Amino acid sequence: MRPLVHPSIEDITVEGILHALSDPVRAAIYAELAVSSGATCSNFLKISDRDIPKSTLSQHFRALREAGLIRSERYGVEMRNSTRCEEINRRFPGLVMAIMQAHQVQAAERLQATKRKPATRKKAG
Amino acid sequence: MRPLVHPSIEDITVEGILHALSDPVRAAIYAELAVSSGATCSNFLKISDRDIPKSTLSQHFRALREAGLIRSERYGVEMRNSTRCEEINRRFPGLVMAIMQAHQVQAAERLQATKRKPATRKKAG
DNA sequence: TCCTGTAGTTCGTAACTTATGAACTATAGA
DNA sequence: TCTATAGTTCATAAGTTACGAACTACAGGA
Numbered sequence: 001m002r003p004l005v006h007p008s009i010e011d012i013t014v015e016g017i018l019h020a021l022s023d024p025v026r027a028a029i030y031a032e033l034a035v036s037s038g039a040t041c042s043n044f045l046k047i048s049d050r051d052i053p054k055s056t057l058s059q060h061f062r063a064l065r066e067a068g069l070i071r072s073e074r075y076g077v078e079m080r081n082s083t084r085c086e087e088i089n090r091r092f093p094g095l096v097m098a099i100m101q102a103h104q105v106q107a108a109e110r111l112q113a114t115k116r117k118p119a120t121r122k123k124a125g
Numbered sequence: 126m127r128p129l130v131h132p133s134i135e136d137i138t139v140e141g142i143l144h145a146l147s148d149p150v151r152a153a154i155y156a157e158l159a160v161s162s163g164a165t166c167s168n169f170l171k172i173s174d175r176d177i178p179k180s181t182l183s184q185h186f187r188a189l190r191e192a193g194l195i196r197s198e199r200y201g202v203e204m205r206n207s208t209r210c211e212e213i214n215r216r217f218p219g220l221v222m223a224i225m226q227a228h229q230v231q232a233a234e235r236l237q238a239t240k241r242k243p244a245t246r247k248k249a250g
Numbered sequence: 251t252c253c254t255g256t257a258g259t260t261c262g263t264a265a266c267t268t269a270t271g272a273a274c275t276a277t278a279g280a
Numbered sequence: 281t282c283t284a285t286a287g288t289t290c291a292t293a294a295g296t297t298a299c300g301a302a303c304t305a306c307a308g309g310a
Binding site: 010013014017019021022023024027093094097099102103106109 | 135138139140141142143144146147148149152216217218219220222223224226227228230231234
């Protein structure tokens with residue numbers, strides 16, 4: 001098993017951060033880690049009623065880690081993950097916070113929309 | 126030729142914005158449009174010493190447009206583009222500004238690095 | 251030491267996305 | 281109409297992502 005890759009702070013790129021957080025599953029994982037540091041990979045096998053296969057989850061964690069957004073450490077059989085938000089915020093002030101806030105705005109809007117018409121799932125046309 | 130697609134403000138997603146701006150060419154185009162509204166597609170055939178084929182450019186403009194980041198209008202033979210930053214900022218306050226600022230921080234750092242060792246082009250290892 | 255269970259990774263491949271040259275449409279002006 | 285300019289679309293090659301199956305890694309027994 002190859003060792004975990006954590007880029008040093010100066011190797012983290014804006015492109016990498018945006019790409020990593022442009023995926024809704026990864027954004028949800030990151031948001032959760034921001035409030036519950038130390039969560040493991042398998043804490044996310046279900047994300048908002050959706051089952052995520054563990055191989056897929058593992059890839060998502062790798063993407064977040066290699067973008068520099070999270071730090072993963074092995075404790076016995078499991079991996080504890082935490083965000084690197086302080087470091088990143090020092091280098092790119094306000095970036096990650098603005099992204100997470102925007103995701104929250106959108107989540108709140110979607111919740112409202114679901115309340116208004118519960119049984120419909122809309123498709124872009 | 127199919128008509129230009131501009132999503133309405135409520136159909137713009139955070140994922141879409143992040144994905145669109147996670148590409149360095151598109152981020153550069155957007156940054157330039159933010160200061161010089163009305164620029165055309167072929168104003169960008171060269172981006173920081175790199176030649177971009179016009180079919181590729183056309184796709185990048187489409188990506189920005191369909192993510193809701195820019196508005197394109199035909200004037201005679203050319204397309205004038207402008208950002209939709211005010212609308213977006215109303216819905217996702219601070220998001221686009223934070224991203225552009227982060228891109229600027231990174232560009233400034235890269236300029237510094239180039240000055241220090243001019244002939245080297247580094248590769249991630 | 252071996253067995254079993256749990257946590258996560260890697261591999262192979264199918265599905266999707268992106269980049270680009272060639273051929274096209276659209277418009278302006280002579 | 282002819283020519284030039286601006287941009288789009290198409291076909292396809294190259295790259296990326298998702299996920300099941302098979303794997304590694306570790307802990308706690310027996």
